[in-house]
Amino acid sequence: MKQLKIAIALVLLGGVLTTAAFFMAFYTAEVQTFGTVTLDKTVDTAFGIAPQELQPPQGQGVAYERPWFSQKIFYFHVPVAEASFLVLIIAAVFSVIFLIKRRAADDTKARVAMETALIFVILTMITGVLWTRASWGVWWEWEPRLTTYFIMMLMMIAYFVLRNSIEEDERRGVYAAVFAVLAAVNAPISFLITRIIPSNHPVVFKSGMASSNLLPFIIGQLGMLALGYGIYVARMSEERLRERVELAKEALEG
């Protein structure tokens, strides 16, 4: 039961930190006036909030202040997206460990990590789609980052489809682990693609950030990692309990 307490503590910590980051984003963070995207006046009114026209800096076209939505979602969308990449890599690492050592516990760890990663990926997709609507005026665009990320999500769904279609434990573990390794190849591709190919998706950390923006971001990122680890620990303790129940059942029937 100690594990469940840790999990609850971590989830609470993650919740507090992400909430704190959310409020800081509104009250202490500077409004970023010039993003990496050239804003279109007609586009940025998706949720009924018109962007304000600003004095353009020398040598640049008309600039608009980003409306609150496309600005503030950054403190949620980016931490959860980065956490999703990290957790997917962790799932692949557990998969490799399982392939080498063949312990059922590692397979369970890989699966639970993959579940957590999929939760994060779906959250990233939801916030991302809202952001593209607010900032680009469309719900979806086949753009390098969005496309590779979408494919990554499909691979993670395929991972669970694959698992569900195999009955033998050993074989299920091995096949899923092999597929997880193949899928993890896509994580660095998706992460780096905006830095390689010209893409509409902003790369915030290349253009630099004010410290008042960076602080809530870091807090949000830490909160998201705590939340992810909390979900992972909670699911793992659930799996262990389930195994104990199974063993107890067998013992009673035996």
Next chain:
Amino acid sequence: MAASESSARISGWRQFKAILHKDIVMELRTKEMLTSMGLYALLVLVVYYIALSQAGQNFQVRQIAAGLLWLVFIFTSLLGLNRSLVHEKDQGCLDALLISPIDRPVIFFGKAVGNLIFLVIVEVFIVPLFYFIFLGGQSQAETGGPIWMITLALLVGSLGIAGVGTLLATMSVNTNGKDFILAVLFIPIMFPLLLTVVAATSAVLLADPGYATVFWKMMAAASGYDAIMLLAAYGLYEFVLGA
């Protein structure tokens, strides 16, 4: 390893030839793979005709021809890969291969090269056919880029399809969903490769100014992905066979 021991063992190259020979002989006797893949590819072309039949006079098929062409090969290879490994499994051949003193990587190369050969044969028939049906009768029949460029793109794409497809098909035949599972695993994993080879093929077909730059850029990306994925498939095949 002692010299006497290594001479007693059959070399990897001969093992590889034996597996390939088995696949080709079986195909020559049954003609099952090629007829099913070829017929399926023809049917896909017919479906394309239905899809394009109402497109109107001004519509240029050439603009989307590369994508259509690769779609044929995706569907056909999904069918072929599944068949190729279902044979192995249903007739107990895969088990026999595992019992025999053959190195696991050799099994991978034997099966992958066999699948590659069948896919290439289908391509040799379908590409000219596709050209005459969909691109031949156009009023502005541009010539496009050189044919060897298209051939190169086809080869790089087929290499990845056959290699990674062999690994995924070996997995999918041992599941409940067989061909469905293969599609679910295959299409996302192959996505970056397909996107780049379609872009490369399209660049050559359209032959816009500066198409060679686009072509080589896309081919570099496709080859890089091929290399990573084939290495991964080669390394992981042993685990899949062992399970």
